[in-house]
Amino acid sequence: MKAFADKLFLNIFHIQAADSPYLALWYVLMMFLVSFILLNFAALFAGIASYVERRIAARMQNRIGPNLVGPQGILQWLADGLKMFLKEDLVPQTADKFIFRLAPYFVFAGLFGAFVALPFGYGIVAADLNVGIYYILAITSLVVVGIISGGWSSNSKWALFGALRSAAQIISYEIPTGLSLMLVVMLAGSLSTQSIIESQGGWPWEWFVFHSPFTLAGFFIFFISSLAEGNRVPFDLPEAESELVSGFNTEYSGLRFLIYPMAEWANLWVVGAMVTLTYLGGWQIPGVRLETIPSSVLLFLISITIFFIKTLAVVFIVIQLRWTLPRVRVDQMTLICWTYLVPIALICLIGTMIWMLAFPWKSVFGTAIRILMSTVGGSVMIWCMLRARHNYVIDKDRFEKLKGIPAWYPPWKLP
Amino acid sequence: MVSAMETAVNPSVRSAVRKYFKNIYQLFYSILEGMAVTFSYLFRRPITIQYPYKLDKPMDEIIPDRFRGILGVDLRYCIACRLCQTTCPIACIAIDLERNPETKERFITRFDIDISKCMFCGLCVEVCSTGTLHHSKIFDGTSRHVENLVLEFVNTPVRPFIKPKSIEDIPVDRSGAITRNKLKDFFDLPKFRLTDEA
Numbered sequence: 001m002k003a004f005a006d007k008l009f010l011n012i013f014h015i016q017a018a019d020s021p022y023l024a025l026w027y028v029l030m031m032f033l034v035s036f037i038l039l040n041f042a043a044l045f046a047g048i049a050s051y052v053e054r055r056i057a058a059r060m061q062n063r064i065g066p067n068l069v070g071p072q073g074i075l076q077w078l079a080d081g082l083k084m085f086l087k088e089d090l091v092p093q094t095a096d097k098f099i100f101r102l103a104p105y106f107v108f109a110g111l112f113g114a115f116v117a118l119p120f121g122y123g124i125v126a127a128d129l130n131v132g133i134y135y136i137l138a139i140t141s142l143v144v145v146g147i148i149s150g151g152w153s154s155n156s157k158w159a160l161f162g163a164l165r166s167a168a169q170i171i172s173y174e175i176p177t178g179l180s181l182m183l184v185v186m187l188a189g190s191l192s193t194q195s196i197i198e199s200q201g202g203w204p205w206e207w208f209v210f211h212s213p214f215t216l217a218g219f220f221i222f223f224i225s226s227l228a229e230g231n232r233v234p235f236d237l238p239e240a241e242s243e244l245v246s247g248f249n250t251e252y253s254g255l256r257f258l259i260y261p262m263a264e265w266a267n268l269w270v271v272g273a274m275v276t277l278t279y280l281g282g283w284q285i286p287g288v289r290l291e292t293i294p295s296s297v298l299l300f301l302i303s304i305t306i307f308f309i310k311t312l313a314v315v316f317i318v319i320q321l322r323w324t325l326p327r328v329r330v331d332q333m334t335l336i337c338w339t340y341l342v343p344i345a346l347i348c349l350i351g352t353m354i355w356m357l358a359f360p361w362k363s364v365f366g367t368a369i370r371i372l373m374s375t376v377g378g379s380v381m382i383w384c385m386l387r388a389r390h391n392y393v394i395d396k397d398r399f400e401k402l403k404g405i406p407a408w409y410p411p412w413k414l415p
Numbered sequence: 416m417v418s419a420m421e422t423a424v425n426p427s428v429r430s431a432v433r434k435y436f437k438n439i440y441q442l443f444y445s446i447l448e449g450m451a452v453t454f455s456y457l458f459r460r461p462i463t464i465q466y467p468y469k470l471d472k473p474m475d476e477i478i479p480d481r482f483r484g485i486l487g488v489d490l491r492y493c494i495a496c497r498l499c500q501t502t503c504p505i506a507c508i509a510i511d512l513e514r515n516p517e518t519k520e521r522f523i524t525r526f527d528i529d530i531s532k533c534m535f536c537g538l539c540v541e542v543c544s545t546g547t548l549h550h551s552k553i554f555d556g557t558s559r560h561v562e563n564l565v566l567e568f569v570n571t572p573v574r575p576f577i578k579p580k581s582i583e584d585i586p587v588d589r590s591g592a593i594t595r596n597k598l599k600d601f602f603d604l605p606k607f608r609l610t611d612e613a
Contacts, residue, residue, distance in 0.1 A: 056457070058461070062456065062459065062461050062462050063461055063462075063463050064465065068468075320450055320454065321446070323453055324449040324450050324452070324453045325449065380447070385454075387447070387451035388452075388455040389455070390451075391451055392458055395455075395459070403460075406460070407459050407460050408458065408459075408460070409458065409459060409460035409461065410457070410458050411457045415461055415465070
């Protein structure tokens with residue numbers, strides 16, 4: 001980022017930035033510009049993701065979803081946000097007013113701070129921190145502070161229940177998250193997000209998921225526990241609307257309430273990007289060497305596109321999981337963490353260490369195992385698709401007999 | 416060493432270990448199966464009818480035949496028995512009869528149904544022996560004033576329908592099927608009233 005700012009300064013003013021007296025001012029200006037772009041990206045993504053999720057959810061339940069505001073309802077999220085703006089900002093009389101007002105900022109800062117270290121393409125990252133992964137883990141922990149203080153200061157039973165569940169959940173799931181990220185850190189030998197991606201490759205058998213059976217398990221552990229940390233279904237216990245009214249944000253209204261769901265939608269991108277960059281090869285282009293990317297703008301764009309496609313695929317799976325699975329019970333939630341994820345993550349940690357010693361990255365056996373595992377992974381995906389097709393075919397005749405119209409209605413055919 | 420081996424073959428430990436791994440297997444298998452089901456729904460036709468905006472067929476064809484819509488009255492066949500008025504649990508039907516003192520003829524001067532009160536229970540339709548009172552397929556009775564929802568079916572006084580001489584008594588039939596069978600030629604009601612004769 002600093003190099004980019006220097007280069008831009010040179011291109012605009014034709015002097016080295018280091019020689020200029022306005023160096024600090026220029027850096028501050030660039031910082032504001034970058035944070036403006038990142039915040040807008042996160043907010044836009046949060047809004048559009050909410051709309052897309054509602055459309056996908058609707059199609060999974062034989063409905064259509066919001067389609068009236070704007071063409072095909074694309075402006076629904078703006079309408080929702082505007083509605084929230086116009087609502088009265090209520091603070092309960094018995095609430096701890098200062099903390100009640102403060103809590104949404106923690107959630108906001110915690111989630112949007114993670115965007116600083118997330119890459120978007122080759123060399124495109126706001127700050128390529130050498131402790132990137134550690135920074136993201138640490139700053140997203142601020143969210144739980146916001147949730148607990150928001151739930152506690154509301155002075156409401158439901159909010160307090162939600163906040164305590166959240167405390168139990170998020171703090172215990174930090175451990176498998178951290179342990180499963182350790183595998184990647186060991187393999188890459190770095191905590192920086194960019195160099196983790198650079199140490200992988202473009203083809204699926206060069207990704208860290210398929211490095212060994214241990215990293216495959218680590219991938220699933222990381223995916224599950226980041227779902228739990230983001231309060232997504234099936235781990236949405238802190239805001240279980242059928243048990244607690246709305247969980248920790250019961251007493252919030254208006255713009256303060258809007259921060260919570262918005263941070264949750266933005267968290268979708270954080271989860272998707274983290275899974276992509278750690279295990280799924282990030283922005284690596286298949287068949288293109290790293291050194292050739294800076295020479296061409298096209299390759300830059302392709303790397304951005306690949307990163308976006310992978311991230312959005314993960315986001316789609318997260319959304320689909322939400323509309324597939326029921327919520328787990330509280331005891332099941334802790335059981336999954338402490339008897340399954342943590343021990344398996346520890347085993348994977350040791351297993352990966354041994355594997356790295358026994359079968360180095362470039363050895364024949366290591367490569368063979370990687371190719372075999374990626375083939376198996378691909379076959380599982382194909383099997384899943386075939387099962388989906390089977391499910392469609394067995395219901396198609398019944399539908400057509402009942403309705404007399406073809407049942408085929410793919411998602412790109414908008415109703 | 417011996418105790419470790421004993422633990423290794425201990426059936427309860429073995430079954431616990433087997434259950435542990437079976438749980439993991441079932442987790443992945445069931446989630447994949449479930450996702451295959453939800454994914455297949457993305458390719459199926461949504462059943463939503465986007466009512467006022469996009470209709471591929473007229474609403475009358477979409478609505479099923481036994482739909483309980485707003486009540487309709489075909490005054491040509493009303494015998495002015497007032498059964499519907501007495502049956503209605505919320506008294507939303509009002510019928511007035513007047514008699515001409517010279518000719519001794521009776522006239523229906525008022526047949527009002529207050530749709531804003533009507534709860535579409537269908538009791539009046541069941542009790543009507545001539546099929547005069549029926550459910551139409553209309554359901555969108557939106558109005559700015561609640562008074563507009565009082566449907567007045569009589570504009571000018573109507574003479575009640577008089578049964579043909581050959582029939583001794585009005586058949587007591589809740590669905591009105593026998594009456595309708597006898598008076599089939601006179602009926603001009605929607606088709607669904609005539610299909611359930613058997």
